Amino acid sequence: MKVLFIGGTGTISTAIVKRLIEEMKWEVWLINRGNRPEAIPEGAHLIKADINDEAAIAEKIKDHKFDVVSDFIAFTVDAVERDYRLFKGKTSQYMFISSASAYHKPAASYIITEGTTLSNPHWEYSRNKIKCEEFLMDKYRTEGFPVTIVRPSHTYDERNVPLGVHGKNGFWQVIKRIMDEKPVIIQGDGTSLWTVTWNADFAVGYTGLMGNPHAIGEAFNITSDETLTWNQIYQTIANVLGKELKAYHVATDFLIACGDKLGFDFEGSLEGDKSVSVVFDNSKLKKIVPDMKTRVPFDRGVRIALDHVLSHPECQVEDPEFDQWCDKVIDVLEKAKF
Structure with a gap:
């Protein structure tokens, strides 16, 4: 062929x-x-x-x-x-x-x-x-x-770690926040269902x-047949890193409004995709491709990815603007509590 x-x-x-x-x-x-x-x-x-x-x-x-x-x-x-x-x-x-x-x-x-x-x-x-x-x-x-x-x-592959909320430079700044045990923003309450492959x-x-x-x-x-909540995805990442996950849940519509200040389209990536629970039916594919199955579940795949990223500095692209944005969003919501 x-x-x-x-x-x-x-x-x-x-x-x-x-x-x-x-x-x-x-x-x-x-x-x-x-x-x-x-x-x-x-x-x-x-x-x-x-x-x-x-x-x-x-x-x-x-x-x-x-x-x-x-x-x-x-x-x-x-x-x-x-x-x-x-x-x-x-x-x-x-x-x-x-x-x-x-x-x-x-x-x-x-x-x-x-x-x-x-x-x-x-x-x-x-x-x-x-x-x-x-x-x-x-x-x-x-x-x-x-x-x-x-x-x-x-x-995803060994060069990428799947996340819900990140900045223009990709996933690394979130990984760094987890490693530094800083609060990490997760959209909604983190219970929506998602699939990573x-x-x-x-x-x-x-x-x-x-x-x-x-x-x-x-x-x-x-897609994979494995379905996870976003809380499970982030917790698995933290477990592989050996760090405590300090999850900070933020409503999707609030993130969309604040994302405008960052110049990032959270409406598309979140409301138009990752904030919505989905479970994919792959039965049509499997009828003609019976070899299709999930061989690398997320807990294994993310370990491979993090091992690669942590040993390849070129994958560690920092995003100080996103880091400051996270701190500001969290600070505003903390001050709003009474």
């Missing part, structure tokens, strides 16, 4: 590419600007180019046909329209990475299936993913364009859809 990834070096795609090359022995090609050559997996063929330069890409792939094309960096309709023009007639399957945040917030049921309504008034990112899906499914229905849609939720587990489900005729014209959730 000959496959092409647009991107291919992100959290999700890295695990998929590694599995295809090392375990499945597929021929893997990447369209990538090559700015991070160390991230290009050994054994992958690189087409060094900017995917947004459509004419240049068309020239570079003119002599190629692919069994599967996967785009991990398409976020707008313009991007999937470009892919449609480039790969129509050049692939037997086009796989689009959508997002589970596209599901209605809140949905009528906390159990999310592929039939759950797509609608998210809180997050433009999610609305754009919905528009991408609509365009691609229209091309499938009217022209037979061989699309498969995948909806991941919160996927180790990227290598995700890769099993994803590669099982590649080249699978039963996947054409269909959408699939790919």
Whole structure:
């Protein structure tokens, strides 16, 4: 099998590419600007180019046909329209990475299936993913364009620690607050349900859809089967660090209002996603990919991630602005008590 990834070096795609090359022995090609050559997996063929330069890409792939094309960096309709023009007639399957945040917030049921309504008034990112899906499914229905849609939720790897509330520089400042035994903000009362998925587990489900005729014209959730509360997520992190968790629960609408001062879109990431309880039904995926299962539960995955982050200083990106913001939010709420 000959496959092409647009991107291919992100959290999700890295695990998929590694599995295809090392375990499945597929021929893997990447369209990538090559700015991070160390991230290009050994054994992958690189087409060094900017995917947004459509004419240049068309020239570079003119002599190629692919069994599967996967785009991990398409976020707008313009991007999937470009892919449609480039790969129509050049692939037997086009796989689009959508997002589970596209599901209605809140949905009528906390159990999310592929039939759950797509609608998210809180997050433009999610609305754009919905528009991408609509365009691609229209091309499938009217022209037979061989699309498969995948909806991941919160996927992580050894370079990332999944959190609910963090600043622009990512997770590290929260980890540092836990290590320093400072109060850590958790949205709401911390009891909403959430799912985090180790990227290598995700890769099993994803590669099982590649080249699978039963996947054409269909959408699939790919997530872990493990459901946790946010309190459990943060407590597990603290346990691995050997620190006491000083959880400070803050109402989501208050965080959204205060997030404006930080220049951070908490409405999208919280009300449009992480503050809403969700449990994903993966039975549709498992019917055609029976190997899909949770091999790395969160208590193991986060230990791997923290071991990596603590031994790699380049992962420890501090965020003093977010740290001060946390202190101010907590101080204001403490002063409001009587």
